[in-house]
Amino acid sequence: MVLFKKFSILVFLPFIVISLIEILSRSSFSEFQAVFLGIFSIGFFSIVSLNSVYVADYFLKKKFSFFKKSSLLILTTFISVFLFSYLLNNMLRSSDYRITTIFSQATLGVCIFLLEYLVMSVLDKKETKLVEFHDRKQVYVFLLSLIIFVEFALFFLISSRDASNLYPFLMNNKLILIYMFISSIVSFFTIRLLTYMKCNTILNVFLSSLGSMFFSLLFTVVLTQTKFTLNKHFGIYLIIYLISLFSTLFIYVFLLYKMQIREKNVLNFKLTQKNAQYLELKNQINPHFLFNNLNTLISFIEDNPQKAIEFGHNLSNVYRHYLSNHTDDFVNLKTELNFIKEYLEIYKAKFENGFTFIITNEVDSNAFILSVSIQEIIDNIFKHNCLDEDNPLSIKIQIEHNFLVISNSILPKKADFSNNTGLDNINKRYELLVNRSIVINTIGDEFIVKLPILEIES
Amino acid sequence: MTVIIIEDEIPAGIRLERLLKQHNFDVLTILKSVKKALVWLEENNHPDIVFMDIKLSDGTCFDILNHTKINSKIVFTTAFDEYALQAFNYNSIDYLLKPINEEKLERLISKMDSLQIGFQNQIRWESFNEKVTIESYLVSSGTNIKKIILDDVLFFYSENNATYISTKENRNFLINKSLDKIENETNSNTFFRINRKYIINKKYIHLVKKSTSIVLSLSNLESDFYEVSKSKTKKFIEWYGK
Numbered sequence: 001m002v003l004f005k006k007f008s009i010l011v012f013l014p015f016i017v018i019s020l021i022e023i024l025s026r027s028s029f030s031e032f033q034a035v036f037l038g039i040f041s042i043g044f045f046s047i048v049s050l051n052s053v054y055v056a057d058y059f060l061k062k063k064f065s066f067f068k069k070s071s072l073l074i075l076t077t078f079i080s081v082f083l084f085s086y087l088l089n090n091m092l093r094s095s096d097y098r099i100t101t102i103f104s105q106a107t108l109g110v111c112i113f114l115l116e117y118l119v120m121s122v123l124d125k126k127e128t129k130l131v132e133f134h135d136r137k138q139v140y141v142f143l144l145s146l147i148i149f150v151e152f153a154l155f156f157l158i159s160s161r162d163a164s165n166l167y168p169f170l171m172n173n174k175l176i177l178i179y180m181f182i183s184s185i186v187s188f189f190t191i192r193l194l195t196y197m198k199c200n201t202i203l204n205v206f207l208s209s210l211g212s213m214f215f216s217l218l219f220t221v222v223l224t225q226t227k228f229t230l231n232k233h234f235g236i237y238l239i240i241y242l243i244s245l246f247s248t249l250f251i252y253v254f255l256l257y258k259m260q261i262r263e264k265n266v267l268n269f270k271l272t273q274k275n276a277q278y279l280e281l282k283n284q285i286n287p288h289f290l291f292n293n294l295n296t297l298i299s300f301i302e303d304n305p306q307k308a309i310e311f312g313h314n315l316s317n318v319y320r321h322y323l324s325n326h327t328d329d330f331v332n333l334k335t336e337l338n339f340i341k342e343y344l345e346i347y348k349a350k351f352e353n354g355f356t357f358i359i360t361n362e363v364d365s366n367a368f369i370l371s372v373s374i375q376e377i378i379d380n381i382f383k384h385n386c387l388d389e390d391n392p393l394s395i396k397i398q399i400e401h402n403f404l405v406i407s408n409s410i411l412p413k414k415a416d417f418s419n420n421t422g423l424d425n426i427n428k429r430y431e432l433l434v435n436r437s438i439v440i441n442t443i444g445d446e447f448i449v450k451l452p453i454l455e456i457e458s
Numbered sequence: 459m460t461v462i463i464i465e466d467e468i469p470a471g472i473r474l475e476r477l478l479k480q481h482n483f484d485v486l487t488i489l490k491s492v493k494k495a496l497v498w499l500e501e502n503n504h505p506d507i508v509f510m511d512i513k514l515s516d517g518t519c520f521d522i523l524n525h526t527k528i529n530s531k532i533v534f535t536t537a538f539d540e541y542a543l544q545a546f547n548y549n550s551i552d553y554l555l556k557p558i559n560e561e562k563l564e565r566l567i568s569k570m571d572s573l574q575i576g577f578q579n580q581i582r583w584e585s586f587n588e589k590v591t592i593e594s595y596l597v598s599s600g601t602n603i604k605k606i607i608l609d610d611v612l613f614f615y616s617e618n619n620a621t622y623i624s625t626k627e628n629r630n631f632l633i634n635k636s637l638d639k640i641e642n643e644t645n646s647n648t649f650f651r652i653n654r655k656y657i658i659n660k661k662y663i664h665l666v667k668k669s670t671s672i673v674l675s676l677s678n679l680e681s682d683f684y685e686v687s688k689s690k691t692k693k694f695i696e697w698y699g700k
Contacts, residue, residue, distance in 0.1 A: 136629075266620040266632065273634045309560075316557050320538065329634050330596045330603050368596070368603055433598045456596070457604045 003053050010049035010116055015041050040088060047084050048109050051077040052116040073117075074110055081109030107154065111246075118253055130195050131255035132262075140188065147184045147250045151243060152177065175220065180243055182223075183216035187247040190215075191255070205245075205252055213244040265432075272429045276329065279372045279425075283322050296350055311349050314342045329433060330454060333367040333404070340374050340397065347382065354387030357395040368454040369404060370433065373426045377406050377449050380422050386411045403439070403450040410445050423449065459570075460505035463488045464495050464522070465535070466515040474509060474535070474558060481567055483507075492517040496525055504529045507570070509554075512536045520586055531573040533566065544590040591645040597623065597631040606631065608648070612676050613684070614640050614657040626662065650697050653687040666698065 018041050055076055059069050085102045133140075155176065190208040199207065217240065283289075293315050300308035321339040337359055344357050378395070385393050388411065395408045427438045430452065439450035461483045465471040471488040478485055486505055489495040492514050499522070508530045510519040519534065534553040536542060546553045552566060552573060594607045612624045616637050622630045633640075641651045651657045652674075662676045672686040672694060686694045 263618060266618055269632050269634070270620065312557055313559055316555075320555075323538070324540075328596070329598070434603065435601050454603045457599055457602050 003057060006120060007049050007053045010053065010120075011042070011045045014045050014112075043084055043088065044081065044105070044109065045112075047080050048077065048113045049116060051080065052113050052120065056117060074113070077110050077113045078106050082106040111154065115249060118249060130198060130200070131191070131252070131259055133192060133195075133255075135258065143251065143254055144184050144188060147247050148180055150250070151180045151184070151246060155180075155243075176243075178223065179216055179220045179240065180247075182219045183212050183244045184247040184251075186215045186219070187212040187244060188251055191248065191251055201252070201256075205248055208252075209241065209245040209248040212248055213241050216240075216244060268432045272432050273329075275425055276370075276372060276429060279376065280322070283372070283375070292350075293346060300349075307349065311346065314345045314349070317342045318346065328371055329429075330368045331371045332365070333369045333453060334363045334365055336369055336371075336374055337363060337397065340378065343375060343378065344395070351387045353389045353392055355393035355395060357397070359397045360399050362399060366455055368456070369451060370426065370429055370454075373429070373451055374404070374406065376422050376426055377451075381406075381408045381447075384413060384418055385409075386413055399453070400450075402453050404453055405448060405450050407446050407448040410442070410447050426451070459507065460484045460486055461507045461509065462486050462498070462505050464490075464508065464510040464514065464519060466490045466511065466513075470511070470556060477558065477560060477563055478509075481564070491515050492519075492521045495522050499526050499528060507531045507533060507573075509533050509535055511556075512539050512542055531570070533573070541590065542586045545586045548590055592643045595623065595633060595635075597633055599631065604631070608644060608659075609661070611659050612662050613659060614649075616655050646697075647700060650694060652684060652690060652694060656684055658684060660698070663698070 019038070051073065056073055059073055062069070064072070082102060082105075085105045089102065155173075187208055190211040191204060194204045194208055293311075297308055297311055297315065300311055318339065321342075341359050344359075347355070348357070374397070381393070381395060385408065387393055391411065393409055393411055396406070398405045398407075423438070423440060430436050430438055434452070434454060436452040438452065439448075441448040441450070459482075461478055463471050463474055463478075463485060465474065465488060468490075471490075475485045475488060486502075487498065489498055493516060495510075495514075508528060510522070510532065512519050512534060513536075522528075523532075534542070534546065534551065535556055535558065536553060537556040543553070545551075554562060554566065592608070594605050596603050596605055598604075606623055606625060610626050612626055612628075614633075614637060615622055615624060621633050621635055621637055621640065623633050624630050637651065637655075637657055641649070641657055644657070648660050649657050650660065658674070658676065664675050666672060666674045667683075672691055673683040674686065675683050
């Protein structure tokens with residue numbers, strides 16, 4: 001029912017507006033024109049709205065990527081408007097239409113579809129937040145140039161016939177071009193001003209587009225010293241307002257989009273933090289690890305006091321490490337490898353010839369890595385492989401081309417089941433924090449994990 | 459060489475005594491509290507070296523150092539005192555971590571001659587129980603990491619439950635710390651929490667205005683004003699005047 005409500009509003013509201021404009025701006029009206037216009041605008045808006053309400057709803061429920069969804073939606077809109085326009089023109093006006101007209105109508109359809117879609121998604125959002133201006137200046141300059149380009153391209157597509165007319169077209173429409181240029185800039189600053197005054201979305205877009213139209217018109221008139229008469233055709237105001245509205249919406253959508261991305265990043269970031277902190281805490285209080293090792297320590301005291309001392313030192317250093325970098329994302333690779341060595345020494349004391357390990361010494365003191373990641377991988381290795389003295393497990397930690405390569409021979413435990421959550425979590429953290437991926441590989445009977453080594457930017 | 463050990467845990471004291479005896483030191487006594495240590499140091503000639511644990515049953519070893527001048531070389535022993543360790547490293551003072559590693563003890567003994575004697579005149583021992591402030595943060599930047607020196611930070615702010623660093627180049631970086639934590643570990647002479655959302659750097663305060671409340675602007679963002687919350691006004695004026 002909600003969908004139907006949206007649909008009817010989106011069809012009838014523009015229809016009424018267009019009819020009013022047409023009635024106001026035309027003095028004489030032929031019956032044929034009125035019927036054609038009526039059928040055309042009703043049909044046009046129903047098709048576009050059908051796309052932006054029902055088809056969009058259908059596609060959004062599918063698990064496609066964002067890119068696939070949006071291109072499919074735009075394509076269906078384009079094709080349906082194109083077909084509609086083609087059929088209608090064929091039926092009613094048989095001869096005097098051109099393919100470019102249909103093409104431009106379909107393009108217009110896509111634009112209106114995007115606009116409707118935006119308005120609905122803004123209306124659907126329950127809490128509206130103010131947009132922010134956090135990006136670098138270049139981003140906004142790029143945005144404004146893009147708007148001017150798109151506006152011009154659309155304008156050209158809708159009104160012009162073919163590309164060879166580009167130059168005269170430019171010359172004939174200088175005024176519009178200047179207006180586009182000014183309106184995009186003015187829109188940007190009115191949005192900024194209104195955001196500063198804490199206007200919410202709808203009011204902001206409405207006022208900005210109006211303000212942008214008013215000031216841009218004023219600037220254009222003053223700058224080009226055109227004689228301006230108020231009693232011009234009403235349609236020209238509509239076009240001018242549409243240009244301003246387009247610029248405003250474009251900028252606003254961009255800002256909303258940026259804001260959404262930022263919020264998403266923040267959430268993901270927090271999530272990885274929680275993950276890492278959880279691992280850290282888990283290590284700190286891991287009772288299994290603590291009591292098993294105390295047990296080992298006691299047995300060493302009885303039959304090998306010297307070993308008990310070494311073991312005790314390793315154990316205390318490992319715990320000291322757990323307690324030291326609690327919340328840092330990035331840890332020094334050298335320190336981390338020293339810790340891993342001690343961590344492995346604890347296992348070595350317990351399983352003796354069950355496994356062997358090599359850790360590289362050639363570490364740059366400027367190299368960093370994500371906290372807890374190496375230990376998580378080592379834990380993973382011990383979790384999934386047998387420690388057999390006749391066929392010892394071998395673990396190697398080396399550096400190759402800016403990757404820390406951790407490899408082990410594969411000696412799987414019987415009935416072992418792994419869903420790789422540990423490695424997935426490390427990968428997720430790498431992707432979110434530094435936009436890099438870890439590499440997981442099986443070559444022959446070796447299992448290899450490569451972690452990107454991070455460096456401090458100068 | 460003569461040595462005394464100030465240590466409240468009996469087995470730890472015995473172990474250190476044994477290790478030192480193995481290296482031909484003459485351990486005069488093991489003292490278990492601040493009180494006993496002060497009395498002993500009053501009545502006896504000071505030894506060549508004093509090994510002292512930081513946390514004692516009735517206080518810390520810094521209480522001893524504040525009350526009496528010790529004419530001996532001093533080596534601290536500690537199990538886990540984050541702040542003190544940072545301070546030792548910062549002042550390059552020698553210490554041993556418990557459990558005491560024999561190799562490290564030997565290394566320390568071998569360079570015994572270079573150890574300082576006394577040193578209470580140069581050092582404020584009270585500060586050893588305080589944190590050492592952080593000077594830089596590591597943040598992610600593109601596909602690598604970036605070190606942000608606190609001197610280049612305009613302010614820290616929180617938004618939608620996340621914390622950001624804003625630098626003097628006007629770039630913002632996400633950071634994995636709460637404002638409370640940052641407030642805690644940065645130098646309180648330079649950084650001030652003006653309200654729930656902002657910690658600002660004194661170095662970049664450009665203008666302070668007082669109307670109904672205090673507002674201030676940071677040098678290269680003159681259009682933006684930051685309001686000092688009412689409850690912090692008094693503290694802010696005190697801090698700003700320092």
